[in-house]
Amino acid sequence: MTTRKDIAERNDRALLQAARDVLAEDGAHASVAAIASRAGVGIGSLYRRYKTKEELFQRLSVLSLDHWNEAAERGLADPDPWAGLAAFVRSCVEFGQGSLSPIAGAVEVTREMSAKARHGDELLDELVRRAREAGVLRGDVTAVDISLLIEQLGRSPLVDQLRKQGRDDLLPAAAEARRRLVAIAIDGLRPGSRPLPGSPPGGELFTDRWSSPRQP
Template sequence: MTTRKDLTERNDRALLQAARDVLAEDGAHASVAAIATRAGVGIGSLYRRYKTKEELFQQLSLLSLDHWNEAAEQGLADSDPWAGLAVFIRGCVEFGQGSLAPVAGTIEVTREMSAKARRGDELLDELVRRAHRAGVLRGEVTSVDISLLIEQLGRSPLVDQLRKQGRDDLLPAAAEARRRLIAIALDGLRPGHDPLPGSPPGGELFTDRWSQQ
C-alpha cells in the first residue's frame, strides 16, 4: 500500500530529476511550472507543499547533498582507495550532481544545507586523502578539483540536446559515449601524467557562488 510519505518521496525524486533537466535547458530562469510539468506533478499540489520557488530549490538542494554524501560513504566503504573514489565520482556524475549550480546565489543557504555540505566536504577530503596515501591519485589533485570535475561531467550537452529533440534512437549511443568520457577523465586522475597547469582551485569557487549578493 502506497503511503502519503511514499508518494511525497516519489514526487520529490521526480521533481529533482525534472529540475536537473529543466535547469540544463533554461538555467536559473527555469520556471516552477516547467519543472512540475516535466515531473508530472500538478502545479497546485506543488505550491501547496512549497510556498515559493526558493523553498522548492532549497529542498532539491538538500536531496542533492544527501546523494553526494551517500555516494561518498559508499566510496569510503570500499577497502580499495581507487575503486572507492571512482565509485563516488561515477555515482555523482551519473546522478547529475552539480546540475543545481545555476541556482547558486539566487536562494538562501539554510543551516541544514550548510551542515550537509560541510559533511560532504569532510567525506570527499577523506576519499582524496586515502587515495593519496595509497599512491593511486596524482599528488596535485585536490578535493576541489574532484568537485569541479564532477560538476563539469554531471551535465552532458549532447544528451540534453538529443532529449530536447526527442531523438530517443540516439540516446543509448550518447550514453555510451558519455561513459567513455568519464573513463578517460578518471584515467587522467591517475599518477604518471604531466603536471597540471596553474595553482589548485580554492573552495571559494563553490562557497562564494552560493552567497546571495
C-alpha cells in the same frame, strides 16, 4: 500500502530530476510550472507542499547533497581506495551532481544545506587522503578539482541536444560515448601524468557562488 510520505518522497525525486533537466535548459530562470510539468506533478499540489520557488529549490539542494554524502560514504566503505574514489565520482556524475548550480546565489543557504555541504567536504577530503596515501591518486589533484570535474561531467550537451530533438535512436550511442569520456576523465586522476597547469582551485569557487546579497 502507499502512504502520503511515500507519495511525497516519490514526487520529490521526480521534481529533482525535472529541475536538473529544466535548469540545464533555462538556467536560474526556470519556472516552477515547467519543473512541475516535467515531473508530472500538479502545480497546485506542489505549492501546497512548498510555499515558494526558493523553498522548493532548497529542498532539492538538500536531496542533491544527501546523494553526494551517501555516495562518498559508500566510497569510503570500499577497502580499495582507488575503487572507492572512482565509484564516488561515477555515481555523482551519473546522478547529475552539480546540475543545480544555476540556482547558486539565487536562494538562501539554509543551516541544513550548510551542514550537509560541510559534511560532504569532509567525506571527499577523506576519500582524497586515502587515495593519496595509497599512491593511486596523482599528488596535484585536490578535492576541489574533483568537485569541479564532477560538475563539468554531470551534464552531457550531446545527450541533452538529442533529447530535445527527440532522437531516441541516437541516445544509446550518446550515452555510451558519455560513459567512455567519463572513464577517460577518471583515469586522468591516476598518477603518472604531466603536472597540472596553474594553481589548485580554491573552495571559494563553490562557497562564493552560493552567497547571495542577503549573505555577504
